[in-house]
Amino acid sequence: MKAIxxxxxxxxxxxxxxxxxxxxxxxxxxxxxxxxxxxQPVLDWLDKYSKNPNPVTTFWFNLEYFNTGSSKLxxxxxxxxxxxxxxxxxxxxxxxxxxDQEMELTEA
Amino acid sequence: xxxxxxxxxTMLRQSMVVVYEGEVTQDITKAVLAMTERNMDAxxxxxxxxxxxxxxxxxxxxxxxxxxxNFDAESNAKNNALISIGKDKEEYVIISxxxxxxxxxxxxxxxxxxxxxxxxxxxxxxxxxxxxxxxxSAKGGAGLGLVDMRRKSGxxxxxxxxxxxxxxxxxxxxxxxxRGGGE
Numbered sequence: 001m002k003a004i005x006x007x008x009x010x011x012x013x014x015x016x017x018x019x020x021x022x023x024x025x026x027x028x029x030x031x032x033x034x035x036x037x038x039x040q041p042v043l044d045w046l047d048k049y050s051k052n053p054n055p056v057t058t059f060w061f062n063l064e065y066f067n068t069g070s071s072k073l074x075x076x077x078x079x080x081x082x083x084x085x086x087x088x089x090x091x092x093x094x095x096x097x098x099x100d101q102e103m104e105l106t107e108a
Numbered sequence: 109x110x111x112x113x114x115x116x117x118t119m120l121r122q123s124m125v126v127v128y129e130g131e132v133t134q135d136i137t138k139a140v141l142a143m144t145e146r147n148m149d150a151x152x153x154x155x156x157x158x159x160x161x162x163x164x165x166x167x168x169x170x171x172x173x174x175x176x177x178n179f180d181a182e183s184n185a186k187n188n189a190l191i192s193i194g195k196d197k198e199e200y201v202i203i204s205x206x207x208x209x210x211x212x213x214x215x216x217x218x219x220x221x222x223x224x225x226x227x228x229x230x231x232x233x234x235x236x237x238x239x240x241x242x243x244x245s246a247k248g249g250a251g252l253g254l255v256d257m258r259r260k261s262g263x264x265x266x267x268x269x270x271x272x273x274x275x276x277x278x279x280x281x282x283x284x285x286x287r288g289g290g291e
Contacts, residue, residue: 010138031166033134033173036244065159067166068252072239 001052004045012038013063017045022054026077027062035069039076046080053088057081061094125193132176132189132206137169144193153287160285161200163260165193167253168204168283174247176206177276195287202283207276213269216279223255224264231259261285 001019008014013028032038059081066074081090119127125147126140144165148158172189189206208216223231235255242251258265266282 011134031170033137033170034247035250065162067170068256069170069244069250072242072244072250072252075239 001049004041015042017042017049019049019054022056022058024057024059025062026060026074028064030063030066030070030074032067032070035067035073039070039073043073043076043080046077046084050080050084050087053084056089056091057084058091058093061092063094122194123196125195126191127193128191130188132169132172132191134170134173137166137173140169140191140193141165157200157285157287160260160262161193161202164257164283164285165202167257167260168202168281171249171253172204172206174245174249175208177208197287199287200285202285203280205278205280207272208269208279210271210275210277213277213279217267217269219254220265220267223258226258228259231255235259257283 003018006015008028011031013026013030016023016025126143128140176189192203194201238251261283263284268280270278272278
């Protein structure tokens with residue numbers, strides 16, 4: 001399965017989705033004007049991955065900031081990960097306890 | 109050219125950090141954010157205040173980018189708007205001004221009035237409801253901007269509508285972030 005490797009910019013995070021090397025990571029600032037458009041390739045990739053995932057999927061969210069549009073899409077990513085839990089051991093990492101906004105997302 | 113000096117004096121008096129008039133694109137948003145961040149760093153602003161100002165500005169400017177209507181067809185301006193960032197000892201004041209359709213005025217008023225009277229728990233519940241059950245707009249909005257600005261600023265949103273013509277009104281939005289004793 002082809003890996004996704006997007007470099008970070010001033011308003012969008014770096015994204016690595018690499019099944020062969022077991023790397024799943026979103027890092028940086030996420031404030032694209034159209035978050036739906038920005039994250040759609042990630043959702044599409046996860047839909048494909050979920051059909052035949054690795055035994056373990058450890059997904060890192062190293063986000064220093066995200067806008068409200070991104071928060072909605074991050075929740076969509078959580079939903080995709082939740083859906084594949086019967087086929088792969090999912091670990092979500094990187095959200096820090098002290099950040100209210102991030103914790104709320106994981107509760108939502 | 110005296111108006112330049114008057115403008116300069118007004119900006120100093122009002123402690124304006126940044127004032128921008130024109131089309132608000134994502135590149136302009138990034139530039140205004142960078143200028144404001146640099147100013148806050150230069151004055152050694154507290155980290156939690158910087159973070160709040162940054163968060164509120166992103167939502168405010170991106171709202172303008174998405175929703176400002178073109179009200180001056182002759183100037184070829186797309187979504188001309190005014191953005192001003194000011195500060196004094198107690199607070200940062202972020203103001204945006206842009207044209208909106210008269211047919212949207214009641215909807216915007218209703219939303220702001222609703223969230224202004226909500227307490228923290230109600231705002232949190234509304235945020236969760238929208239993020240879970242709301243759908244993305246064609247412009248890529250999650251419908252969370254105003255709620256987020258209200259929550260992050262910790263203050264009520266000030267607003268005003270001035271009629272422009274039979275089709276449009278000028279919508280001003282004022283966001284206040286306290287500098288002292290943040291949590």
